[in-house]
Amino acid sequence: MSPALLEVAGLEAGYDDALIVRGADLVAEREQIIAVVGPNGAGKSTLLKAIYGLIRPRDGSVRFDGEVVTGARPDRLTRRGMNLVPQTENVFPTLSVAENLHVGALVLPREERRSEIERVLELFPLIAERMGQRAGSLSGGQRKLVALARALVARPRLLLLDEPSAGLSPMAIDLVFEKLVEIRSLGIAIVMVEQNARRALGLADVGYVLDTGRNAYSGPGEQLLDDPRVVELYLGGSGTMRTSRG
Amino acid sequence: MSAILECDEVVRVFGAVRVVDGATFAVDEHSVTGLIGPNGAGKSTLFATIAGSLKPNSGRILFSGNRIDRKPAYRVARAGVVRTYQAARVLTRMSVLDNLLLASKGHPGESLRGIALRPRAARAHEQRTRARALDLLSLVGLDSYALAYAGTLSGGQRKLLDLARVLMLEPSLILLDEPMAGVAPVLRVELLEHILAVRRDRGITFLIVEHDLDFVMQAADRVVVMNEGRVLTVGTPAEVRANEQVVDAYLGTAR
Numbered sequence: 001m002s003p004a005l006l007e008v009a010g011l012e013a014g015y016d017d018a019l020i021v022r023g024a025d026l027v028a029e030r031e032q033i034i035a036v037v038g039p040n041g042a043g044k045s046t047l048l049k050a051i052y053g054l055i056r057p058r059d060g061s062v063r064f065d066g067e068v069v070t071g072a073r074p075d076r077l078t079r080r081g082m083n084l085v086p087q088t089e090n091v092f093p094t095l096s097v098a099e100n101l102h103v104g105a106l107v108l109p110r111e112e113r114r115s116e117i118e119r120v121l122e123l124f125p126l127i128a129e130r131m132g133q134r135a136g137s138l139s140g141g142q143r144k145l146v147a148l149a150r151a152l153v154a155r156p157r158l159l160l161l162d163e164p165s166a167g168l169s170p171m172a173i174d175l176v177f178e179k180l181v182e183i184r185s186l187g188i189a190i191v192m193v194e195q196n197a198r199r200a201l202g203l204a205d206v207g208y209v210l211d212t213g214r215n216a217y218s219g220p221g222e223q224l225l226d227d228p229r230v231v232e233l234y235l236g237g238s239g240t241m242r243t244s245r246g
Numbered sequence: 247m248s249a250i251l252e253c254d255e256v257v258r259v260f261g262a263v264r265v266v267d268g269a270t271f272a273v274d275e276h277s278v279t280g281l282i283g284p285n286g287a288g289k290s291t292l293f294a295t296i297a298g299s300l301k302p303n304s305g306r307i308l309f310s311g312n313r314i315d316r317k318p319a320y321r322v323a324r325a326g327v328v329r330t331y332q333a334a335r336v337l338t339r340m341s342v343l344d345n346l347l348l349a350s351k352g353h354p355g356e357s358l359r360g361i362a363l364r365p366r367a368a369r370a371h372e373q374r375t376r377a378r379a380l381d382l383l384s385l386v387g388l389d390s391y392a393l394a395y396a397g398t399l400s401g402g403q404r405k406l407l408d409l410a411r412v413l414m415l416e417p418s419l420i421l422l423d424e425p426m427a428g429v430a431p432v433l434r435v436e437l438l439e440h441i442l443a444v445r446r447d448r449g450i451t452f453l454i455v456e457h458d459l460d461f462v463m464q465a466a467d468r469v470v471v472m473n474e475g476r477v478l479t480v481g482t483p484a485e486v487r488a489n490e491q492v493v494d495a496y497l498g499t500a501r
Binding site: 015016018038039040041043044045046087088089133134137138139140141142144163166167168169170171172173174195197198233234235 | 260261263282283284285286287289290332333387391394398399400401402403406424427428429430431432433457459496497498
């Protein structure tokens with residue numbers, strides 16, 4: 001059996017004297033959507049940053065495609081097929097949409113860039129209409145889509161997404177979650193951090209619930225949604241506040 | 247019910263794009279009013295023009311009957327209109343608690359006279375302020391971070407701190423820009439309850455941009471729907487939900 005696409009074991013990471021991720025484990029197979037959920041400050045974004053080399057893990061390991069890449073530089077990881085879409089500050093605001101996508105495609109051989117951008121734009125007709133517009137003049141939700149497209153043009157095998165649905169209108173959320181399924185069917189694995197937990201876990205092949213930097217629970221997404229311990233810790237018991245459509 | 251905020255044909259242009267293109271609506275005093283619309287409809291830009299950080303190219307904005315559209319942001323804030331941001335702004339090199347203490351206004355201890363003439367009043371005021379800040383921190387689930395640098399907070403936690411900051415100010419009108427984005431579901435319920443309590447007990451008016459429809463539908467008395475820089479319709483949550491134009495432009499299958 002080939003190794004998992006991504007294997008994170010006992011990862012510890014933080015900033016200055018604050019240890020945020022305290023021994024997290026995570027496995028993503030090819031063509032899987034993984035949802036990481038948890039209370040605010042549980043260490044979800046930090047986990048993504050540590051996997052992608054934006055901050056150096058203090059302990060533990062990250063394996064990508066069987067090879068140890070713990071603490072490897074983000075640009076190297078991008079070339080190997082891993083890419084991240086941050087929660088905010090995820091576009092180059094002074095560049096046009098077209099230029100943003102071009103920057104995303106720089107890791108590809110020159111002759112393949114244009115066709116790859118066109119292929120990704122077929123997924124995002126909303127962006128195709130705005131190629132000449134400065135990314136900084138787009139709304140928060142539109143930037144999200146540009147950032148997702150920018151990550152995709154690098155032809156990743158693994159996408160790390162930090163709150164893909166935050167700030168998006170209900171229709172745009174539907175669109176993005178549909179895209180995620182399409183992206184998965186292209187053979188790309190997705191690890192996403194989401195607060196829209198019912199949607200995310202409903203879609204995910206595997207879910208992880210993080211609490212204070214550690215794995216609290218994990219399992220098939222649907223199963224976690226029904227787990228009373230997860231409801232208690234994170235989802236809220238009343239069920240009156242189902243996020244989006246629930 | 248009288249209007250606390252009136253936007254009259256407000257236009258704001260960026261380059262060739264009319265991001266806000268003649269928006270007209272009113273917010274009733276003591277109401278919770280939701281502002282919804284597709285991404286790029288101009289909601290955040292409209293917020294910035296109301297709060298005074300952007301000037302409208304044309305149109306009028308009235309707060310309690312007075313024009314505020316030509317005033318700088320700090321004067322709009324002093325008049326009683328404060329806002330939060332989609333990507334929250336906090337003072338990273340100050341403690342979480344200090345972020346809140348700085349937000350509260352009218353300390354007698356701020357002036358030498360206050361300290362010299364009424365030291366006990368200054369101290370008492372400071373204690374009250376501190377107690378209230380700690381209450382608000384526990385409300386948003388940040389009490390255990392009170393003494394941590396705000397820079398160590400996660401994205402979601404910073405939004406919660408930003409929300410606590412405006413609640414600390416107790417202005418007449420609070421503008422919330424996507425308060426629930428990035429906030430854990432279990433906390434959303436508590437924040438909804440608190441916002442409704444603040445409105446009830448203190449009479450503060452809320453104008454809230456939010457894509458979490460369940461939140462908007464439960465919180466809002468009235469909902470303003472924007473599309474392409476204009477107001478598409480205004481109504482109760484139920485009316486808006488049933489409006490075909492709104493479904494087409496915004497809700498899709500989510501209704």
